[in-house]
Amino acid sequence: xxxxxxxxxxxxxxxxxxxxxxxxxxxxxxxxxxxxxxxxxxxxxxxxxxxxxxxxxxxxxxxxxxxxxxxxxxxxxxxxxxxxxxxxxxxxxxxxxxxxxxxxxxxxxxxxxxxxxxxxxxxxxxxxxxxxxxxxxxxxxxxxxxxxxxxxxxxxxxxxxx
Numbered sequence: 001x002x003x004x005x006x007x008x009x010x011x012x013x014x015x016x017x018x019x020x021x022x023x024x025x026x027x028x029x030x031x032x033x034x035x036x037x038x039x040x041x042x043x044x045x046x047x048x049x050x051x052x053x054x055x056x057x058x059x060x061x062x063x064x065x066x067x068x069x070x071x072x073x074x075x076x077x078x079x080x081x082x083x084x085x086x087x088x089x090x091x092x093x094x095x096x097x098x099x100x101x102x103x104x105x106x107x108x109x110x111x112x113x114x115x116x117x118x119x120x121x122x123x124x125x126x127x128x129x130x131x132x133x134x135x136x137x138x139x140x141x142x143x144x145x146x147x148x149x150x151x152x153x154x155x156x157x158x159x160x161x162x
Contacts, residue, residue: 023142027052027133028120032084032110035097040084040108046137049076049159051083053130054118057095061146062128066103068149072156073107079160083107088127089115134159 027050031041042050053069055062073083085105087096089112100109110117118124121131132141132155141155 024122024139027131027137027139030117030120032086032108032117034084034108034110035093035100038108040110042133043137045082045133047135048080048082049135049156050133051081051130051156052086052121052133053083054086054088054112054121054124054127056088056091056127057099058091059127063099065128065130065146066105068147068152070103070106071149072152075153076156076160077107081156081160085109086112086117088118088124089113132156132159135162 027042029041029043031039033039042052051069051072053065057063069083069085072081077083085107087093087109091111093111093113096109096111099105112118121129126144128143128145128147130141130143130147131139132152134140140159141152143152
């Protein structure tokens with residue numbers, strides 16, 4: 001009987017946490033600062049599909065999806081896809097830089113030292129959280145946890161044709 005109540009409690013907590021995060025329908029007007037010091041205003045990427053993914057170096061699922069993100073970037077960047085990986089505020093910047101170099105991430109990596117970007121994207125509470133933004137600035141997909149690579153490719157291809 002205890003197990004049944006424990007599962008119910010976990011489910012209730014999960015629903016509350018999910019309910020606390022805001023749903024966004026359009027990309028917020030934010031400017032990212034990459035680990036190399038470059039500034040990227042999301043509004044300047046209008047006209048292109050964009051993936052913004054929130055991650056942390058101590059998140060196993062985040063590390064697991066890095067090869068898929070690299071695959072997406074490698075396959076679609078020359079066709080117009082932009083990608084920004086945003087490290088969570090609690091992630092030490094030196095860890096982010098080290099992992100970026102170790103994994104040879106080809107896409108932009110930004111820091112969110114004050115959690116401003118996480119808040120602008122609806123209050124990110126779980127990593128990875130990945131957003132696919134259409135060329136018109138609308139958020140067409142939000143994935144919490146690992147995303148389905150085949151579905152993401154289909155969505156990106158649709159936006160690139162669009």
